[in-house]
Amino acid sequence: MKRLLQIEFIKLVTYTGFWIPAIFWALLFVLCLFLGTQISVNIPGLDSGTFFRFPALWNTTTWLASWFNLILAIISMIFICNEFSYKTFRQHVIDGLSRTELFFGKVYLMFVFAFVGFVLVVASTLILGIFYNNAETWPLIMDTIYLPFVYFIQAFAYMAFAMMIALLVKNIGLSILAFFGYFVFFEPIVRNFFPENILMFFPMKVISNLTPAPDVFQVSTNAQFTTTINGQIVDNAPAASFEMPLWGNSLVAVGYIALFLTISWYILKNKKL
Secondary structure (H helix, E strand, O other), rough: OHHHHHHHHHHOOOHHHHHHHHHHHHHHHHHHHHHHHOOOOEEEOOOHHHOOOHHHHHHHHHHHHHHHHHHHHHHHHHHHHHHHHHHHHHHHHHHOHHHHHHHHHHHHHHHHHHHHHHHHHHHHHHHHHHHHHOOOHHHHHHOOOOHHHHHHHHEEEEHHHHOOOOOOOOOOOHHHHHHHHHHHHHHHHOOOOOOHHHHHOHHHHHHHHOOOOOOOHHHOOOEEEOOOOOOOOEEEEOOOOOOOOHHHHHHHHHHHHHHHHHHHHHHHOOOOO
């Protein structure tokens, strides 16, 4: 593992096409998080500061960070497609690396990227916690401390899917178009033809559901009542929706990661380099 990571990092050290989007990803997340703390939501009964205090703070930071996982996916497609463009895959095989080692080198590198994202989320959450939480609320830190680990699964899942696309297409521009075409258009359209208890198992649906939005952005599912002319109370609550618990969603996401990686390994094993 160490040797494969050393090989990968040697290629990335002087590659500005990696460092520029990577630094942009980290800075943009931190900037958006800072700007979020400056926004005051004027809704009766709602204190926007709640989202920057524990335990809701974990939900806020992981949800915001999840939007930037798409940048991690793009970075993954860039460095994988470059292996074909610059013939480095072929050169590695000539130098004695097996295709399996080439595959695991990329997997280990994506693991490192996801771990860096995990550390960034945890660090930014704890720093915000120092400024927005008093001594009484700090014990609440443990209530949802598992959310950064779920974020890690999501980040790795997006990159695993991006790796599969990149190995199939081999071109940076076309890979990015294919990734966003599936993410934004194809799957959302196809999901409309399936009942809710099935559509929730589609890969992008599963992966995106790992980091739900804070409560203020979600439509309330609480029962709502109105009174008719004759005084009868009518329940206007929306129909019950099918939702997997987070642990179930996480297990399905891990299953998709295994599927994406298996397909990627098969493609790399049989593809002309």
